[in-house]
Amino acid sequence: MIAMIALYGLLLIPLGGVFGLAWLGDRPMAARINNLLNTATFVVSLILAAAVLRMGTFLSADRWWMVDSFSVYLIVLTALVGLTTGIFSAPYMEHEREIGRLTHRRLRLYYAMYQAFMLAMYLILVTNNMGILWVAMEGATLATVLLVSLYRTPESVEAAWKYFILCGVGIAQALFGTILLYFAASQVLGIGGKALTWTTLYTHAAELDPTVMKIAFVFLLVGYGTKVGLVPMHSWLPDAHSEGPTPMSAILSGLLLNDALYAIVRSKMIVDQALSDNLAGFLMMGFGLISFLVAALFLHRQRDIKRLFSYSSIEHMGMMTFAFGIGTPLATFAALMHMTTHSLTKSSIFVTVGHASHIAGTQFIPKIRGLLATQPAVGWGLLIGTLAIAGFPPFGVFVSEFLVLVATMKSFPWLTLPVLAGIGIAFAGLFKHLHPMVYGARPENQQPVRANMLPVFIHLTLVLWLGLAIPDVLANWFDHAAQLISGDIPR
């Protein structure tokens, strides 16, 4: 009962937010209302998590909604990143308006679309229906397309158009895969809504036709993979990140990519049971490893700070896809943990990058210098954040990358070398750029800006905590989710 109420709260609060903020417009209190809504959803998500933790998988009586241990921690993560990014965006967007890059009307659009995006994210995670998941994913695309083009510069319009077309085609392929899957399922279960619900599909997955499932999975992987940013469908991602407003980069990297991967993993859980071979896993490993290596190499060539970190997102998403592809409980555990640590770290990095580019007045890396001298909080934030994302101990990313490596060694020893090389290359690429930005002399006329570093420190502390000691609750939780995904727990 509590879970049901929490679940409706999770969906209705942002829904109200969309209309409320669109109606209210950009007033000084719009930012505060946005924060308030995000806080409320965060609290609700915690209640939901507690309920699921206590009572196990929650399935609503009408079978419309389902929250299991895999999705519930993503819900909490989504709510947390949504909240802290909202806190950061209030002074940031105000600054953008003051320097004349945005008008009041655009800010109204921004706040309304922020809530719409959050709504789509929650809907993806709580729905029990593959079709609804697709609809929500497309809704998230539509909301973010408007955010990418928020500045209305020729570059941002171009980036948004590219994003729209590429993800549109990608998501159409995912729909094709969904329809094929529905077709295969309806041969067994008959026509009707229940042939698309995850819970029914899991119980009958073994009876589905393997050939059709194979084709369906290829389309699902390519389709949702476009949203994850897997190479070679990644080219929208750096453009959208570099041209859109920074808070949006934080929520894109921290949330949207995760949720798209979530859709792929859910599909894999079904396809794996229908196929006798490990085709789905191998495909994911291949795509993941290529994305990982290509993005690591591209890190060296970047000249725009937001593009730099968006390539780093591709790299990490590649690693998670690879780990989910390996599919052993250990690898899945590592992937889940990496999802968490990457989201937290990457969103905090984008927050710092936003402040850094305000300080320097540009996103061009060679022009960003001496951050530590100008504004130590931002400089340290960027330094520590980059250390964390590069996989330095004792941060959580190190632990999860290490676990991925161990899992690789156990299952596919010959792949250890490329993975290790990729980590090394990425590490070198990030540090080559980071060093002069943080250290170095302070350029003349460079002034500190009004910055809210609280979200950054909350996130980085959490990541540090995860690196030093994973709390028991969380470890059990990951464990349970990992077993669920690897198919060890019979449903």
Added chain:
Amino acid sequence: MEEALNPIYDQTVFLLAALVLFTSFVMLAQTRLVNLVKLFALQGGLLAATTALVGFVHATPHLFISAGLTLVLKAALIPFMLHWFIVRLGLHRQEDRVIRPLGLLLGAASLMVFSYYIILPAIHLSELSTRNIIATSTASFLLGMLLMISHRQAISHVIGFMAMENALFFLAVVSTYGMPLVVELGIAFDVMVGAVIFGVFFFQIRESIDSLDVDRLNRLSHLYEGEEEK
């Protein structure tokens, strides 16, 4: 799936599938934007007719709702909007550039063969009709993608995108009597919102590059490939 309910129904569905595929082919070689929109509307009409037919023969009333939605959205409203944009942006006399039309059609033909090839292993799945429908829908779907790759105008891209969605619906309607209604309503809503956003973008692109030729949307690659500073 109950087989061969009645031969006339089967043959009608085949005919409609062939016509949808045919419109996809013709769209591919079309360079006049206005004609492209008309063909797209025709495809939407075919889709609506198929949906209504399947709904009638298999007595699935919710298909009538989606037939109506398809008719209103894809055969009328969206083509009408696109036509309005074309006239408004002064593109109705302009020709879209197509790279190597002959090679394009050959490529399209091989995509068709390819679609049959990938569906081939599913031969045991069910009787002939389903297999054919999956293959032709896959082909139309891929042709829509080819249309997006080969044409240069932003409006053609949108039409290619929507044609891909048409192919998907055709598959869903014929092979599984449509998606569940909620899902279909959701998708229709997304398509609607998407169409509106597309419209907004036409004007924004026009404003920023003074044309709708996507080849000229290349500032970003210049910006980051070249050495010049932002």
